[in-house]
Every structure is written in C-alpha cells, then in structure tokens.
Amino acid sequence: MVEDLSGDSSKGDTNSEAIAGEIAELQRQIAYHDDRYFRLDDPVISDAEYDELTRRLSALLSDHPSLATSAQIEAVGAAPSELFAPVRHRVAMMSLDKAFSYEELAAWRERLSRLLDEDPASVRFVCEPKIDGLAVSVTYREGAFSEASTRGDGITGEDVTANVQTLCGRSLPKRLTLGKEETPALLEVRGEIYMPISAFEALNRRQGEAREKLFANPRNSAAGSLRQKDPTITASRELRFWSYQVGELIQAKVKASLLRLPTQEDLPFSCHSESLKFLLAAGLPVNPEIKVVTGLEEAFEYCKYWESHRHDLDYEIDGVVLKVDELSLQRRLGATSHAPRWAIAYKLPPEERTTKLVAITVSIGRTGKATPLAELEPVHIAGSTVRFATLHNEDQVALKDVRVGDTVVVRKAGDVIPEIVRPVLELRPKDSEPWRFPTNCPSCGEPLMRLEGESDTYCTNVNCPAQRVQRIVHFASRPAMDIEGLGEQRVSQLVAAGLVANITDLYSLEKLPGKLAAMERLGELSVSNLLKSIEASKDRPLHRLLVALGIPHVGVTGALLLARAFGSLDRLMKASTEELAALDGVGPKIASGVVEFFSLPSNKQVLSRLIEAGVRTEESSASAGPGSGVAGGLALGLDGSQSLAVGDPIVAAGEPVPQILKGRSVVVTGTLAGLTRQQAEAAILARGGKSPGSVSKRTFALVVGSEPGSTKVAKAEELGVPTTDEAGFMTLLKTGELP
Numbered sequence: 140m141v142e143d144l145s146g147d148s149s150k151g152d153t154n155s156e157a158i159a160g161e162i163a164e165l166q167r168q169i170a171y172h173d174d175r176y177f178r179l180d181d182p183v184i185s186d187a188e189y190d191e192l193t194r195r196l197s198a199l200l201s202d203h204p205s206l207a208t209s210a211q212i213e214a215v216g217a218a219p220s221e222l223f224a225p226v227r228h229r230v231a232m233m234s235l236d237k238a239f240s241y242e243e244l245a246a247w248r249e250r251l252s253r254l255l256d257e258d259p260a261s262v263r264f265v266c267e268p269k270i271d272g273l274a275v276s277v278t279y280r281e282g283a284f285s286e287a288s289t290r291g292d293g294i295t296g297e298d299v300t301a302n303v304q305t306l307c308g309r310s311l312p313k314r315l316t317l318g319k320e321e322t323p324a325l326l327e328v329r330g331e332i333y334m335p336i337s338a339f340e341a342l343n344r345r346q347g348e349a350r351e352k353l354f355a356n357p358r359n360s361a362a363g364s365l366r367q368k369d370p371t372i373t374a375s376r377e378l379r380f381w382s383y384q385v386g387e388l389i390q391a392k393v394k395a396s397l398l399r400l401p402t403q404e405d406l407p408f409s410c411h412s413e414s415l416k417f418l419l420a421a422g423l424p425v426n427p428e429i430k431v432v433t434g435l436e437e438a439f440e441y442c443k444y445w446e447s448h449r450h451d452l453d454y455e456i457d458g459v460v461l462k463v464d465e466l467s468l469q470r471r472l473g474a475t476s477h478a479p480r481w482a483i484a485y486k487l488p489p490e491e492r493t494t495k496l497v498a499i500t501v502s503i504g505r506t507g508k509a510t511p512l513a514e515l516e517p518v519h520i521a522g523s524t525v526r527f528a529t530l531h532n533e534d535q536v537a538l539k540d541v542r543v544g545d546t547v548v549v550r551k552a553g554d555v556i557p558e559i560v561r562p563v564l565e566l567r568p569k570d571s572e573p574w575r576f577p578t579n580c581p582s583c584g585e586p587l588m589r590l591e592g593e594s595d596t597y598c599t600n601v602n603c604p605a606q607r608v609q610r611i612v613h614f615a616s617r618p619a620m621d622i623e624g625l626g627e628q629r630v631s632q633l634v635a636a637g638l639v640a641n642i643t644d645l646y647s648l649e650k651l652p653g654k655l656a657a658m659e660r661l662g663e664l665s666v667s668n669l670l671k672s673i674e675a676s677k678d679r680p681l682h683r684l685l686v687a688l689g690i691p692h693v694g695v696t697g698a699l700l701l702a703r704a705f706g707s708l709d710r711l712m713k714a715s716t717e718e719l720a721a722l723d724g725v726g727p728k729i730a731s732g733v734v735e736f737f738s739l740p741s742n743k744q745v746l747s748r749l750i751e752a753g754v755r756t757e758e759s760s761a762s763a764g765p766g767s768g769v770a771g772g773l774a775l776g777l778d779g780s781q782s783l784a785v786g787d788p789i790v791a792a793g794e795p796v797p798q799i800l801k802g803r804s805v806v807v808t809g810t811l812a813g814l815t816r817q818q819a820e821a822a823i824l825a826r827g828g829k830s831p832g833s834v835s836k837r838t839f840a841l842v843v844g845s846e847p848g849s850t851k852v853a854k855a856e857e858l859g860v861p862t863t864d865e866a867g868f869m870t871l872l873k874t875g876e877l878p
C-alpha cells in the first residue's frame with residue numbers, strides 16, 4: 140500500500156467512485172501502452188503522452204491513497220510474451236518516479252529531507268544518464284555468465300539468456316575480471332541494453348535495401364534485435380550494455396539468498412558509487428558520464444547540462460537518474476510498491492534539433508487550399524525521423540522568415556507533430572532570398588487566389604488533379620468511409636492509371652478487373668483486399684457519409700447532429716434552411732451550406748450514383764448498435780456510452796476513450812497544427828463532450844488555433860469563458876482539465 144503522507148482527501152468523498160474509476164481507466168490505458176512498448180516493441184503514443192498518463196495516475200494516487208491498492212500499482216511494464224520462458228526476478232525490478240521540472244526535483248528533495256531528517260544540502264547524489272533502451276538483468280555465477288532476463292512487469296521477465304549471451308565477449312564479459320577471492324558466488328547486475336544511434340542508422344539502411352520493415356528508433360531496434368526467437372539475429376546486431384545497479388550479490392563466503400533489495404548490510408559497499416566502481420572492476424561496462432555530486436543544486440546542473448548535450452552521445456537518453464549515494468540512507472528511505480524513494484528520473488524536455496530546409500513545396504488540399512510544406516534534410520527527433528513540417532500559410536512563412544537553404548530549429552509540438560521553431564540566422568547563406576508564395580497551382584497550373592482579409596490561398600479549379608486525389612483520400616479517410624489501404628499514394632496511383640477520377644468511381648472499380656490485375660502485377664495493389672475494404676465501406680452509418688462528402692462547414696460534430704436528427708439522407712435532403720437552423724448546434728452557416736450543397740445538380744448526381752452502388756443512407760441499421768464504432772463507426776458513444784477510439788490523437792485505436800468531457804462544451808476556432816477541425820471535434824465528442832459552433836456562457840473552454848475567428852474570441856472574453864491554445868487542448872483531451 141502507498142503510505143498516506145499527504146492526508147487522504149478521498150475518504151468519505153462522494154467523488155471517490157468517479158476517481159477510482161479514473162484510476163482504473165488510467166491503469167488500463169497504461170497497461171495497454173506498456174504492453175505495446177515492452178512486449179510488442181510497437182508503441183502507439185509518444186513518451187511524452189505516456190508520461191502524461193502516468194503523471195495523472197500518480198497525482199490521483201497520491202491525492203487519494205486509500206483508492207490505491209497494491210495490486211493496482213505493483214506491476215509496471217509488460218507481462219512476458221509467449222516467445223520466451225517467464226522468469227520471476229528474485230529481487231523485483233522496480234521502476235522510477237519521474238520529475239519534469241526543477242520544482243518537481245525540489246519537491247522530491249523536500250520529501251527526502253522530511254523522511255531522513257537530514258540537511259538536504261549535504262546529501263550526495265549519483266547522477267546517471269537515463270539510457271533509452273531496455274532494462275535487463277544479467278547474472279554471473281562463480282564469475283561466469285549464466286542467465287539474463289528482461290524486466291517484464293518488474294516481477295516476472297522473459298528468459299533471454301541465449302540472446303544476451305551473444306553480447307558476451309563483445310559488450311559484456313564472458314567472465315568477470317576479478318581475482319578468485321573477490322569473485323562473488325552470484326552477481327546479478329542490472330542495466331540497459333541499447334543500440335548506438337550510428338548502428339541504428341546503419342541497420343535501417345540495410346533494412347531499407349532489403350525492403351524489410353524499418354525500425355522507428357534506436358530503442359525499438361534494440362528491443363526488436365534482442366527479443367528474437369533466433370539468437371543468431373541478435374548476434375548480427377550491434378547491441379551494447381550499460382550497467383547501472385547491483386541487483387543481487389552473494390559473496391563466496393556468504394551463501395545466503397536475498398529476497399529483498401540489497402542493503403548496506405548485505406553488500407560489501409557503503410554507497411552506490413562504490414558498487415559502480417566494483418562493476419567496472421569486474422569488467423562490466425559502466426557509463427563514464429556518471430557523476431557524484433553533493434546537494435540538489437549540483438544535481439540539477441547535471442540535468443541542465445544534458446538538456447543541451449544529449450546529442451553529443453551516440454546513444455539516446457531520455458533523462459537523468461538521480462540516486463541517493465549512501466546505501467544507509469537508501470535503506471531508511473525504502474520504496475513504495477513500484478519505485479524506490481531514493482531515486483528519481485528527471486525527464487528531459489522535448490528535443491529540438493537543427494537541420495537544413497531543403498525546399499518549400501505547396502500542397503493542394505481537397506478544398507483547393509494551398510499549404511506550404513517545409514522539406515527537411517532528415518533529422519532524428521524524439522524517436523523518429525522527421526522529413527517534413529507544415530508551414531501553415533503564407534503569413535506564417537513570412538512571420539518566421541524561413542528560407543530555402545536555411546538551417547532551421549525543428550521540434551515536435553506536444554512531442555508529436557514536427558514544427559519549425561525558427562531559422563538560425565547566423566548560418567543563413569548570404570545569397571538567400573525570402574520565400575515567395577507561388578502564383579499558380581503546382582498541380583493544374585491555374586492561378587492561385589487569396590481573398591482580402593483571409594490568410595489562406597486557394598486553387599479554385601474544381602478539376603485540379605491534386606484536389607481530385609485529396610477529395611477521394613478524404614472520402615476514404617478514417618472518420619469518413621474508412622476504406623483501409625486507400626491513402627494518398629494509392630489514390631494517386633489509381634488516378635494516374637485512369638482508374639478513378641472521383642469518389643463514385645471507387646464503387647465501380649471491381650468492373651475493371653483487367654486494369655486492376657495489371658496494377659497488381661506491378662506490385663502496386665492488392666486488389667482483393669482493396670475491393671473488400673471498398674465493399675465494407677458501403678455499410679457505414681449516415682454521419683460518416685456526410686463527413687465523407689465534405690459538405691462546407693459540416694465536420695464530425697455537425698454530421699452527427701444532422702444524422703441523428705434526420706435519420707436518413709432522404710429526410711435530410713428535404714429539410715429547409717429553417718428546419719436545419721432550428722437544431723441545437725446547427726447555426727445558419729451550416730444550415731445554408733447543407734441546403735446549397737444538396738441543391739447542386741452535380742452533387743445530386745454523385746449521391747444518386749452512390750445510392751445506386753449500394754451505399755447506406757440511414758444512420759442506424761439492424762447491425763449497428765452502440766459500440767459498433769470500433770469496426771466501422773466513429774470514435775463516439777452515440778448513446779453516451781463508453782466509446783472506443785478510432786483515429787484519436789491520444790487514445791490508441793480500439794481502446795476505450797475516457798469520458799472526461801462529459802457534459803462539457805468545448806468550442807474550437809482557427810487552425811490547429813496537429814489536428815484537423817474534424818479530428819479535434821471527434822476527439823471532444825469521443826470524450827462525451829460537445830463541440831458547438833459558437834461560444835455561450837455554458838462553454839467550458841474555447842480552443843484558439845492560428846487565425847481564429849474574432850467573434851468567438853471576443854465572445855469568450857466577454858463571457859469570461861477560458862481560452863486555451865493547442866497544447867492546452869491536448870492537456871484537456873488527456874486529463875479533462877485545462878492546464
């Protein structure tokens with residue numbers, strides 16, 4: 140059980156059921172992401188997002204300790220896979236609590252001094268880079284390598300002896316280099332297996348040449364290389380090891396097995412730094428960057444140093460681990476059920492890297508909107524290779540004054556979406572020129588148009604090939620008809636081959652077997668799978684069809700409102716502007732947009748061809764009950780029930796979305812860098828919230844993107860409705876609260 144240090148505010152609290160529910164939900168999500176990360180080596184959220192979940196959970200657990208059960212917090216990580224035999228660790232492999240700022244480190248120090256009754260200025264800390272690899276335990280018996288296991292969930296790991304043995308003689312000793320007298324009967328050393336960045340890049344080059352799957356980052360490639368059924372594959376990869384902890388040590392004389400963390404009494408050392416010296420003397424690799432400091436100020440300097448020097452290393456680090464050096468103090472501090480109190484991981488803030496801006500191209504969207512895109516020299520940031528970053532619009536390029544040939548600072552907004560922070564002016568080539576927005580569409584050559592007072596530029600030629608492709612891509616996208624395997628590349632191929640020119644052509648593709656077979660022979664298509672997904676898309680509920688049609692001003696929220704209110708396309712098409720505008724959440728703009736859309740003969744023709752092809756035009760069908768959203772539906776609990784994520788920015792596909800915005804209305808204005816308006820609205824709805832088109836006194840928050848609507852912002856100000864930016868919106872989606 141977690142100790143109640145703070146005074147448990149949850150006792151007798153009527154909210155405790157809801158909080159317990161949220162704790163359980165966070166546990167479920169964390170367990171899911173642990174499994175993806177540790178067992179499958181295929182994480183679906185960024186480390187920063189994962190950290191947010193764990194932070195929220197620790198905050199809840201520390202505010203409401205009575206709601207924490209040891210079962211809930213003991214196992215951290217992933218249960219072992221079926222690929223390897225399970226091994227129960229004799230001494231649990233704990234994880235670490237995290238700090239994200241100096242304040243959080245200071246709070247940790249306060250806790251230490253309270254528990255130790257010691258002057259914190261005199262406490263010695265061992266500062267170690269936190270290696271971004273995977274934790275393993277390696278055992279030497281009578282000085283010889285004998286077994287190795289992964290961390291697993293901290294209690295049970297996987298037996299990877301055969302794989303780790305391939306590192307012996309390379310990055311691990313086969314035998315400890317100690318004299319007979321000093322050689323322990325048993326030494327269990329813990330550390331991190333990692334792949335150097337240079338080795339990761341070389342491996343990916345080879346994978347690419349062999350047309351094999353690329354690894355996302357060095358951690359993944361280390362995990363993927365280690366967790367191989369065939370150890371000869373592990374042997375062919377460059378894996379290294381940094382030792383960071385003595386797990387168990389049984390000296391030749393004291394043959395007693397220990398079932399707890401080693402303490403001063405069990406070990407022949409009085410401090411952690413001595414144990415590291417011992418490991419080094421035993422021939423084990425110990426990171427030379429490790430430093431012993433006195434007091435937290437110096438420890439913080441060490442953290443700061445690595446914020447700006449992490450790239451000097453040929454391996455990835457994601458933080459700094461601070462450990463109280465003296466084992467007697469460690470012993471007094473003890474541990475909670477998942478982490479020692481004597482250590483903390485200081486997480487480094489999002490990475491910024493510099494790279495060359497090779498070109499600025501302009502892409503044309505389905506509505507004809509022309510968006511400038513920065514093409515970058517590939518750069519590795521926060522676990523993936525970045526090649527492009529959006530520049531949003533003409534004004535944004537001018538504002539940042541980024542030019543082709545510039546060296547630019549790039550980071551991932553919210554640790555996910557790449558963005559250009561600024562150019563490095565000192566490195567600007569002398570002959571560089573400000574970038575000019577093109578006057579003609581790069582796809583069809585027609586003139587581009589920018590209206591007075593607007594920030595966006597458009598290609599107004601509806602027959603523009605780029606727009607055609609994007610309209611089909613939008614039609615097939617996840618929140619719309621969800622046709623798997625029909626992304627931009629595939630659509631461009633189909634359009635270029637003359638097989639489709641518009642959305643209705645998708646449903647007659649099967650009538651072109653000869654042409655499809657030719658594409659399949661070129662390896663461009665798996666025809667049967669594509670035809671199957673197109674067929675499946677015919678049975679989507681009406682709101683998806685409405686999203687897919689791209690009716691002006693109708694996003695996911697509007698489509699749902701309309702589909703729920705009218706039930707069928709037929710009834711919706713007959714509705715008048717007044718009837719539509721009378722619906723709660725449908726303003727005059729949407730109402731007239733809908734009426735105008737359905738009155739256009741060309742649109743009527745498209746609809747009748749879709750109906751002819753057998754596309755469903757009703758919202759509900761016999762098979763579509765609540766929750767049918769996973770397979771074909773949207774990420775929404777249409778009846779207000781728990782929804783499962785599809786294309787959610789935070790929650791992995793198929794996972795339940797916590798209903799943290801229930802009854803709250805969140806309005807979005809302007810353009811967000813990382814999400815389309817539809818995705819933003821879908822994310823709000825999926826959490827049980829509403830996203831109407833205007834601000835009222837009932838609005839919980841107004842999310843303000845770039846180029847926001849001035850009326851909404853003014854209204855929010857007038858009514859005292861809180862506003863937030865995109866980062867705040869992500870926090871809101873994660874926690875249900877504004878930052």
Ligand code: IVH
Pocket residue numbers: 233234235267268269270271272273274290331383384460479482484
């Ligand atoms: S000490 C009881 N030291 O971080 C202390 N861990 O979040 C256990 N890690 O599972 C860990 N570098 O995979 C420690 N110098 C270091 C580390 C380190 C990386 C990883 C390790 C562990 C995770 C904890």
